Amino acid sequence: MSATAGARKRGKPASGAAAGAGAGKRRRKADSAGDRGKSKGGGKMNEEISSDSESESLAPRKPEEEEEELEETAQEKKLRLAKLYLEQLRQQEEEKAEARAFEEDQVAGRLKEDVLEQKGRLQKSVAKEIQAPASADIRVLRGHQLSITCLVITPDDSAIFSAAKDCTIIKWSMESGRKLHVIPRAKKGAEGKPPGHSSHVLCMAISSDGKYLASGDRSKLILIWEAQSCQHLYTFTGHRDAVSGLAFRRGTHQLYSTSHDRSVKVWNVAENSYVETLFGHQDAVAALDALSRECCVTAGGRDGTVRVWKIPEESQLVFYGHQGSIDCIHLINEEHMVSGADDGSVALWGLSKKRPLALQREAHGLRGEPGLEQPFWISSVAALLNTDLVATGSHSSCVRLWQCGDGFRQLDLLCDIPLVGFINSLKFSSSGDFLVAGVGQEHRLGRWWRIKEARNSVCIIPLRRVPVPPAAGS
Template sequence: MSFFIRGSATKKKSVGKKDSSGKSKRDVSTAAINKLRKKKAKLTEEIVSDSSDDEIDTPTNKRKVVPSSSESESEEETAQEKRLRLTKQYLAQLADEEKDNEDARDIDKDAIAHRLKEDVLELSGKLQRKVCQEYDFEATPEMTVLRGHKLSITCLVVSPDNKYIFSASKECCIIKWNIETRQKEYIIPGGKKGTEDTHKGHTTHILALAISSDGQFLASGCRSKLIHIWNPSNGELLHTFRGHRDTVSGLTFRKGTHTLYSASHDRTAKVWNVDEMAYVETLFGHQDSITAIDSLSRERAITSGGRDNSIRVWKVIEESQLVYNTQGGSVDCVKLINEEHFISGSDDGSISLWSVLKKKPAAVVKNAHSPKYDHISSDVSQKMETVISHEENWISSVAALQSSDLVASAGSKDSKIRLWQCSEGFRSLIPLAGIEVAGFVNAMQFTSDGSLLVAGVGQEHRLGRWWKLKQAKNNIVIIGLKKKATIKSV
């Protein structure tokens, strides 16, 4: 654990000694300082103009002589003027964005006010955009399949600009896909086990991928306890982090920063500074292998602890943690919806909706992937149902469209992805649709605009080979979510 070293709270007071003239040394030094201040005041007179606001940080303008009652009042006035100027610039930027909107002829003041309100709610972690009402879930979604991996896909991540997909699989390779062209950009091949010192990539199953919010760094973790940092544009290996004592099971970048959080089967989570390529600290608390990790803007990370039946929110700065105990089976996946709400999935087939302010889930859907929640049927699903009807469908992955009411869950070998709506105030989960995807859905992610849901599918579960669906294919499935048609006013 990290620790802090602080200086002593008390300091010895110095006693002023008198010189030969009878004055204390403290009085002499004070008089000398006052003389120096008067000289500096004469030499550093400056002319205050209207155009000097942007030159405050220059060496010649570090201090201004402003005719005012006190220096503190002038500094306070300058800070207020700066805030006002930045606010005007932000409002002008919003107005320009509204001008670019093809559907609006004039600047919509209500839209600007709505944007400002959303920004405030997002910063506080309470934003819930109601997007489910915009989609047509009865329509059959458009699905595109990307083939390139030989073995089961284990993890994937979508770039912040929604242009690329990075996927990894059990053959230890990473592939970069172009979403628009549906073609490969490059492949980072995997190597044979035991060649970690000579091979630049991974040599064991890759179980975690993460990309920074500015798209500058890509992180990958594997069973060899290694975390590789890549350049996403060309696949160049930049650095390798070593420190975990077991499989790296999860990775996530804090939004807006290059702080990387990692989770491992060694029961710990670690914090890394990718700018400095340095280790920061280790977070202890889980009693079993950590199965997933996620984070947003705050200096916090959330982890699921598998069979210790707990979910933990780590307050990194405060060096504390919030513990949420679950009932049932192993907690295999967790995802933040916003800073105050998250969703989790367990191997008993249940999904839970949580608030960080309550120790118990706000809503629990048991057997979430049972046939009673079916909304779409197909020949593929009927064939799969005949094979696995006697087996439980544990939750293998969950996804959330950030700061909205739309979430998704995958039921491992039932070959379905289910979409759910979080009700007003995050009090319940409402089933919306079921999408047939043949195979184990080991990873999912929405694009930031909510137009696509990307799923990584394989014949086997990401963590083992105890079950295999021979009729499934190892591929990436891009699901286009259709929105309701809107009638434009003339």
């Protein structure tokens, strides 16, 4: 047995290369043990690091990291844009639906008004909005020497024609109040002279297109003028007494005339021709009016009747209600009218009733000594077309504005507009912005009284509207 083998067997350390090899083994074992210790220690360090990383995760992230996370895919972007587009389309459709509903409401309202207007039952409520004008706001146009008897306003509200007992006709500018033209009095029997009236002008009418002006006088004549230039065109003869009323049928050149000879005549102005004559009144006819239908209404004076003439049927409807002479009449719409009489009463009529729907007695009060009082005569009436606003005139030193109640069954006083003199004619403008009054010292049909302090003039009364606030709870 060798010495080396014996030494290993006894457990003694070996010398030489064998010892170096054994030492290397021991070092490797120690190193591996140290590595294991390190790995264990490293495990503990890793746990601590992971704990630190968790605390860092609670801290605010960097913008670069957020942008990375907020980035969307192309598919997500398409989906988002499609949703936005659909939302815009939905909003547009809702807006269009609202606009259509609004337009339909407007169209329905207009159609309803058109139907009511055609039936003659349209009644726009404007009377409550009218504010009484101050005396200083009334414009006074002076040019006639004698009492104003009648007047008309052009359809575009740009000019006024007035006529008087001085036999002249004056065309006034509405804006400036200046005279645009004067048709002078014609001398009787003067041949070759400029045409005109040689006696009191009692009535006038203007066509709805503003082309023709017609005027009638006490000499039984009807003169036709070109309204723009005031050039004389034709002269209609045929009445056997004073021409007291004229009216054009709206939308046409058909002219109706009435006279103290108790007749109603129909003319075609465009063709310069006479059409027919209608009879029925038992006394001198005092006034006449017409609208779009082929019919006219007349005030029968002392025969105490109001008559509706149906031209195609050549028939008439007769209405009774006033106690005195019915001197003035005006259509409110195709189915309703207002009239005034010298018994001081104002009446509202419907074509379906032979008696007044409303009757306002002593509409302008009483005059005279105690115990001998008499009502003020109603010398003129006017109505704003298709509304509830009515005006009446007398010689009571004022023009009165009235409101027609629902169904024209009531007449309520709104306000008084101070004007001294006989209010012989009243006309509302087409827009309803003003009322024109023809004022005279005498009544248009006679000389029963004379008011010296009155001025023979045309008065333009502004009508300002103040919207009425809706009632509480409405």
